[in-house]
Amino acid sequence: MGNFSYLFLSNGKPPRAERAQAAPMQHISTARNDVPFAFKVLLSGEPEAIQVNRGGPRKSFYLVGDRRSGVERLAAFLRRIDRPDAQPVIHHTLSFLDKPEHQSTFFVLNPADVFDMREESHTGQVQKLVAEIENIDATFEYELARLNEPLGPVTIGPGAMPGFIARLFGAKQRPARQVPFPEPLYRYEQAGLLNWHG
Secondary structure (H helix, E strand, O other): OOOEEEEEEEOOOOOOOOOOOOOOEEEEEEEEOOOOHHHHHHOOOOOEEEEEOOOOOOOEEEEEEEHHHHHHHHHHHHOOOOOHHHHHHHHHHHHHHOOHHHOOOEEEEEOHHHHOOOOOOHHHHHHHHHHHHHOHHHHHHHHHHHHHOOOOOEEEOOOOOOOHHHHHOOOOOOOOEEEOOOOOOHHHHHOOOOOEOO
């Protein structure tokens, strides 16, 4: 079973006090084993880490960012991607975030499962993540090049060498061959642009 980061929409920040009333949160996306690039961009509007009580010995945190400025920044970035296969993904992402039911005040990220994968304290990891989000613009050119990069073909093989008896009957080793990249949308999934729901 994998560890996930979870992105929510909310009209209020998670409360710092344990018994305070929390604002409802709407779950809109999940990413396996990481906090993907798109999540970081969406959280880049005045990012803030809020410590929460999970009932265990380790401190844990939610990250909160202003929804409007996060969406504006992500939209500006996505409009710079010129690959034809990216256009349906970009349209779906921006249309999803622009729906009336998604006009909240904040994005809220729960990265606790991902943080649990590492030995480092949640406090240390959240400090690094907030610093990365605050400087997200510095990664735009790298991410743009990665998302625009051609994929494939992939080299498969060579095949296994046939056994002695098979060779006696004329079997030969299958040569290496090239095939199209098997998952052309994987780069957009890794960037956090495919798993919108809610």
